[in-house]
Amino acid sequence: MSVQSIGSTLSGSAAAALQAPSLSLQDFLQVLLTQLQFQDPLKPMDNDQFLAQMAQFSSLALQQEQNNKTDSLLTIQSATQVMGLLGNSVQVTTSTGAEIGTVSAVSFQSDGTPQLTIQLSDGTVLNGISLSQVTLVQAPANNSSGPPTTPPVVPPTVPGP
Numbered sequence: 001m002s003v004q005s006i007g008s009t010l011s012g013s014a015a016a017a018l019q020a021p022s023l024s025l026q027d028f029l030q031v032l033l034t035q036l037q038f039q040d041p042l043k044p045m046d047n048d049q050f051l052a053q054m055a056q057f058s059s060l061a062l063q064q065e066q067n068n069k070t071d072s073l074l075t076i077q078s079a080t081q082v083m084g085l086l087g088n089s090v091q092v093t094t095s096t097g098a099e100i101g102t103v104s105a106v107s108f109q110s111d112g113t114p115q116l117t118i119q120l121s122d123g124t125v126l127n128g129i130s131l132s133q134v135t136l137v138q139a140p141a142n143n144s145s146g147p148p149t150t151p152p153v154v155p156p157t158v159p160g161p
Contacts, residue, residue: 028057075112082106082114082131091136092118092129099126 032053039045085103092099104125105117116129 025057025061028053078114078131079108079112082116085116085134085137089138090116090118090134092116092126092133093135094126094129094133098135101126 032050035045083106086106087103089100089102092101099118099120101118101120101124103116104119107115107117109115114131115127116131116134118126118129120126
């Protein structure tokens with residue numbers, strides 16, 4: 001037995017509107033106008049309801065903006081951290097096991113995801129290493145012998161009378 005649909009099916013633009021991740025001010029105003037057109041004249045909507053809807057919409061818009069800015073901040077922070085790995089020795093997990101090498105280059109995919117290029121001690125280059133594959137980071141070795149030296153401290157001279 002076949003079942004007939006009740007009502008009309010959604011057109012392409014209506015279906016796309018339902019799948020849209022965020023509402024705009026224009027969408028809110030359109031809903032508000034529709035509510036005003038179809039309200040019962042003997043029982044008009046309360047002003048408090050309109051204000052509550054406007055407050056909820058503005059709160060939602062602010063939350064969406066905050067989420068977008070947080071995502072941007074996380075992308076920038078990830079880029080900053082990955083740039084700090086340049087020249088450092090890292091241990092990465094690959095399909096063949098753990099490898100140790102030096103980060104020689106950093107590239108970014110179209111979505112902002114960083115990819116490392118690692119040069120191993122035998123000259124082999126590993127491309128497309130993600131940050132999740134890095135298990136250990138070591139600062140580059142200091143080639144100077146002995147403890148680091150500091151410049152001598154010269155006391156300030158006080159001009160005489």
